[in-house]
Amino acid sequence: MNRALPEMLQSSDMTVLERQRARLKWQAEQFQQQNYFSELSGVFSSQTGHVQGFQQGCLMSRGGARGDSVLSDMAMTRQLKHEPGLETAWQGLGKVDMEFAPCGYGSGPSFDMNHAISRTSSCPPAVAAAAAVGSKAVKGNSLKMGSTVGRVSFKKRKVEKSQNTEVVAEDESKRIKASEEERESKITGSSTHRNSTDKKENSGDTSKLDYIHVRARRGQATDSHSLAERVRREKISERMKYLQDLVPGCNKITGKAGMLDEIINYVQSLQRQVEFLSMKLATVNPSLDFNIENLYVKEVLPSCTTNFPPVGMAPEMENHSPYLQFNPIQQVVSGCGMEMGTNSCDMALRRTISAPVSIPEASFLDTSCFTDMQQIQPSAAWDVELQNLYNVEFPGSIEASGLKMEMEMEMHQAKQDCFQLNGVVSTKDVNLLIVESHPFHLHGYNFFVVGTGIRNFKQAKGPAKYNLVDPPKRNMDGIPTGGWTAIRFRADNPGVWFKHCHLEVHTGWGLKNICGREWRRTQSIHFASNVSCFLYSVAPYTAKGIHGFL
């Protein structure tokens, strides 16, 4: 018996060599250092009754017939495809060894051997003979002999092709260690559809191979269904991680549900941005042809700053251009036609935007308000804040289909030169086509809620119902779903003040605008605080810092 083994080894040597050469050409890129190999042989030489030695001995006794790429075979059965004759043999051996590698120490070696042999029904007789030989050499000594034989032949092979085995050796050493760490508590019977994953290296390779290899850990189920399920779950988590990198601002979120929420919000916001931009392009009157060279010539950022001088902004504005640059670039998170900061100055310049621009209903869900200057005085055009952007129509209205959101600012001036200061502002915020009500919050003032209602605001009927006797005074109020709220306050607090929907994510989406007072003169503190609100909330998806500024 013991003689049979080396003879068999000899006979299979040639084929093994050839096979290994072919295989190693295939694996040419994975060379490792020499020390792994020496480590491996050192490991093999420690022939104590230790199970580690046993395992490796077993492996080597098997592997003696097959060389060193035992465990790599386990992982990459595909390489055997080009050797069809021995394919089944290798696989059979692979399966046998797989069962060996994670085997528990509880059962004796003979038990395991018998187990293994009982499973290798598909093995060709040569392998079975080796197994039988191995089984007969159950006692430690014979195993040692087998292993020494294996080692000898192993070393022979080592001389012949030293560098090639390093890869495998490294695999093997890693896997032996891994198998030490995670020993299966039971060996299951479904060998034919056995999947074994190498969780470290081959996760990238598994996609290429026909077999998906899953290593079962301690206590985990090992039937094919749960293994397949685990593989699927790993794939999904891999993709979720990739998406986490793609979507900005969700590094801290763990868990699928939260991530999915973020992803959904992000995709929605991107789609709305596209719609908003195409709306903007629809209104733009191109003086030149749409020509790609022009795109190349100009650049994005400077174009925003050049926006300001022609608009005639006060020199102080230039200082804030880094902030304000954010607005044209980043503001369009909402995609709802809410504009703030400079763009509205831009718009105000093009005062010809009296023609209402309609935005279709499907995309624009939540916009709470925007303003519509009723009495624009030329001198006050800049003093009056950032208002008046789009008029959008309700769906089904006569003029066009689309949302209509309107906010009127009736400015009653106390004095001519202090246009806004101490004026009474009455605004109406409209919330349309939304499934929830929006709490909106105005910085810098407490206002009186004079009226509220549902559906469209009708100029005739609405103000009649205003409660001007004792309206509640607050600085945050909720706009009912599909309705409107009218507020009034005295604008005695100069500066640019933030007004936004208090739901954090909506702020990020643009449910906000600014009521500014004395835009030019009082840009200092309030503006800075508001702009820092901006910076947090306007930059897409970083709308988490808004509470710090309330």
Place this chain on the structure above:
Amino acid sequence: MDLHNLNPSSLKSRFTTRFLRALTEINARKPIASSSSPREIFQRYRRIKDAADTSMAYSVRSRRTWSKATLWRLRTPSHRRRLASFGRRSSLNKTRTTTTASHRGAVVVQITSRGGGLGVQLEELRELVPGGEAMDLCNLLDETAHYIKCLTTQVQVMRTIANLYSLE
């Protein structure tokens, strides 16, 4: 976006060329008047948006399910689309229930909603990503990632164009 760094075959440049071509076409067809009715502007907006989506999907060349779905959605008229999607959706729901049943054993899965809060979000994501009804979670996430990438490119380019031409 200057000439030297731009890779001529990148997604961004492909999309840009197509979109600009479409825009010129749209403008040529109906030059924008200083006083156009909201309806006209709305129609124009729809055309531009469709042009943007189509050019994006074309740049991706039908390699992805979402691009195929977008192109299909924009090409077939709505009545034919409704019939087709009806059949598709019912068959898909059947397949989805069977797979989940096999994996979850005794868990009974309803057709309309999957078990757990994850199902609601999954449905939403499927609606958002074009062509998303036909895919399981794994592929859906793949598609979403690619879709997000392309959308960001689209937004970037359109924003540049809009800023550029709004200055004139």
